[in-house]
Amino acid sequence: MSSFENSSSYIKQITQWFTSAGGTIHPAVEIIYNAPYAGYSLRVRASQYLPSGSRVISCPHNLVLSILSIHRAENPWPTEFLSHWSHSPEVLTRVFLMEQLLLAEEGFWYPYIRMLPQPGEGGLDTPLFYGEEDCVWIKGTNLEGAREVRERAWRGEWEECVRLLGKWDGERGPLLAGRWELYKWAATILTSRCFSSAAFAMHGLDQQDTTSINDGDEGIKGPTPSAARFPILLPVFDIANHDPAANVTWGWENSACSFTVTRDIPASKEICISYDNKSNEELILGYGFSLFRNPQDAYGLVLKNLSSSKNIARAMEAQRDLHNDTDDSPRELTAIPTTFFLRAADGRHFFAANPRLTDIFSILVANRRELETVKISSDRCWIPHNATHHLTHNAVKTATTLLTELDRKHAAITAHDCSLPPFPENNRQFHGARYRRSQLHILHSNILSLARLLRTANSETTHLVRLEDLLAPSTPERPNQLRKAVHRVLGTRNARRIREEGWGELVFTLWICASWLSGSKGQTLGTSVDRFVTGPRGWVESMVDIYGTPAGGGKVGSEVGKAGDVVGRAGYEEECVGEEGETEDEKRAIAESYLDVVRAGKERFPGGVFAEEGWGVEMLVWGRRVVLEEGLVLSGMGEGEENQFVVFVGGDVGE
Numbered sequence: 001m002s003s004f005e006n007s008s009s010y011i012k013q014i015t016q017w018f019t020s021a022g023g024t025i026h027p028a029v030e031i032i033y034n035a036p037y038a039g040y041s042l043r044v045r046a047s048q049y050l051p052s053g054s055r056v057i058s059c060p061h062n063l064v065l066s067i068l069s070i071h072r073a074e075n076p077w078p079t080e081f082l083s084h085w086s087h088s089p090e091v092l093t094r095v096f097l098m099e100q101l102l103l104a105e106e107g108f109w110y111p112y113i114r115m116l117p118q119p120g121e122g123g124l125d126t127p128l129f130y131g132e133e134d135c136v137w138i139k140g141t142n143l144e145g146a147r148e149v150r151e152r153a154w155r156g157e158w159e160e161c162v163r164l165l166g167k168w169d170g171e172r173g174p175l176l177a178g179r180w181e182l183y184k185w186a187a188t189i190l191t192s193r194c195f196s197s198a199a200f201a202m203h204g205l206d207q208q209d210t211t212s213i214n215d216g217d218e219g220i221k222g223p224t225p226s227a228a229r230f231p232i233l234l235p236v237f238d239i240a241n242h243d244p245a246a247n248v249t250w251g252w253e254n255s256a257c258s259f260t261v262t263r264d265i266p267a268s269k270e271i272c273i274s275y276d277n278k279s280n281e282e283l284i285l286g287y288g289f290s291l292f293r294n295p296q297d298a299y300g301l302v303l304k305n306l307s308s309s310k311n312i313a314r315a316m317e318a319q320r321d322l323h324n325d326t327d328d329s330p331r332e333l334t335a336i337p338t339t340f341f342l343r344a345a346d347g348r349h350f351f352a353a354n355p356r357l358t359d360i361f362s363i364l365v366a367n368r369r370e371l372e373t374v375k376i377s378s379d380r381c382w383i384p385h386n387a388t389h390h391l392t393h394n395a396v397k398t399a400t401t402l403l404t405e406l407d408r409k410h411a412a413i414t415a416h417d418c419s420l421p422p423f424p425e426n427n428r429q430f431h432g433a434r435y436r437r438s439q440l441h442i443l444h445s446n447i448l449s450l451a452r453l454l455r456t457a458n459s460e461t462t463h464l465v466r467l468e469d470l471l472a473p474s475t476p477e478r479p480n481q482l483r484k485a486v487h488r489v490l491g492t493r494n495a496r497r498i499r500e501e502g503w504g505e506l507v508f509t510l511w512i513c514a515s516w517l518s519g520s521k522g523q524t525l526g527t528s529v530d531r532f533v534t535g536p537r538g539w540v541e542s543m544v545d546i547y548g549t550p551a552g553g554g555k556v557g558s559e560v561g562k563a564g565d566v567v568g569r570a571g572y573e574e575e576c577v578g579e580e581g582e583t584e585d586e587k588r589a590i591a592e593s594y595l596d597v598v599r600a601g602k603e604r605f606p607g608g609v610f611a612e613e614g615w616g617v618e619m620l621v622w623g624r625r626v627v628l629e630e631g632l633v634l635s636g637m638g639e640g641e642e643n644q645f646v647v648f649v650g651g652d653v654g655e
Helices: 004-020 067-071 079-084 089-106 132-138 142-168 172-176 180-193 198-202 207-214 280-286 309-322 355-365 393-414 427-455 481-490 495-501 504-520 539-547 584-593 595-604 617-630
Strands: 029-033 040-044 055-060 248-253 256-261 270-273 299-302 339-342 463-465 631-634 644-649
Touching: 004 029, 040 270, 067 089, 079 142, 089 142, 089 172, 089 180, 132 142, 132 427, 142 172, 142 180, 142 280, 142 299, 142 427, 248 270, 280 427, 299 393, 299 427, 339 355, 339 427, 355 393, 393 427, 393 631, 393 644, 481 495, 481 504, 481 595, 495 504, 504 539, 504 595, 504 617, 504 644, 539 617, 584 595, 584 617, 617 631, 617 644
Parallel strands: none
Antiparallel strands: 029 040, 055 256, 248 256, 299 339, 463 644, 631 644
């Protein structure tokens, strides 16, 4: 970067260059140099003030540096090179900026370029310039991944430029070879200081400039810059720093771009423009700074599992419903958003996600019975935003799946806590630390809100059934037959050990089947959740309505199918999510292994539910299917709590 000692000379020279070419600077405005980390800025002079409506800067077209500049260069660039990058005007602008830097005083834009942060002299604080000691502050965050993606992309562009220029331009090829750091510098200057050409093309760029570059057979193949967006650099104009609350307007008037203040600016105050509403992640990646308590901060949650065919189909259905589209033709995956932005939960709502995230997630985690009825709209989220709403199986599964994902993202960041120094030691680390704290806060607040929501799942009408509920101690008047049968065969009735040994699915399957048999006979199994599942129109009976009557047992008159079949509503004959890849023989073999516990229960309680007719492989195949369809993995909702497989019992069936 230009030193403080030279700053006065540089300011004088760029002012003279700018105004002599037709640019204007308001007499009450001055360019000042703050410090190496802050660079240049615009300020109202100490003895004056800037009244509302004043035009601060006006930059003429002929000083704009863009893809058009490369086509007007005195030393022509190879036509083949320009044609190759015709759809990437930013790449052409970067190599042109590199060349202008190397030309030094011989280049037209030299007075402007030497006021920019210079390669190797600091002043550029975007993550691509971070050292190892700086990168530790963004480890595990999305910014770390964005940094790697951007560096790979830019390095690939530079290598391709060197290869092509080496082939087509004997002078420029060797000049740019081995200068990756210069390309990275030029790309960073462009991303941190450029404006869009959208207004540029609409407000008076003359016909010669916009059309001649594509005239004839030797021109660029593809859309002209006037028909597409491309980055432009506006000397002096881009000295203004960012303030999201800046009271200015800017745009193109005749042959110049100007910005005007819309309120009085007092003496000695900085004059800023707004770079638009950007999160700190965007500001650090593109510009190298962040804002305190930035209201635009969000966490970008990426749904990578949309690449699977089943999830694509479900998400496509969600997308069609979202836009009220009846077109069933195939669509590109790009039609589905894969990144969703979460704001910090504010304490009044359970979850701060945008409804599209929860709606699409509700499709991704839905079982088949829910896919028949789950419909989404642009104004409704499947996860209720307060505790008074009725929770459904789908909402609980959506919430717990999101909670698991957010827990994982939070842990990916905190895993590097031990590597952090006590305090940030430079400007890059300061902004990295601020961003890191914000990301952790957003994740933590949403984790807490989802955990709070899930704690409301146990109510008078709904319950999350855990192994602990099924294996609770017996009472003399109400012995827990399942607990005693499980203990007799497995040698334990401890829920944690049963989970660790992988026997949870067995216990839940036996519970479902025993509940059906005991309920149909007016008996109880003796678990703490009997009241939720048995009795007239109990939950288990509603499962029969959905998944069919278990073949080989149950109520008199029930339809019985062949071994391994489930008789029920059409459309449920497919393998359920938990059984994917299992053959019918494998399902039966698993069910047969459960019969030992049934026999043990019959021996222990000769007149109990395990002695009922109807127990058999078909019954257990049916019960396991219900468990896998209606069960879900519940995230640990507190420190030290483990993830658990549970079955949601509620009144949402058929809704």
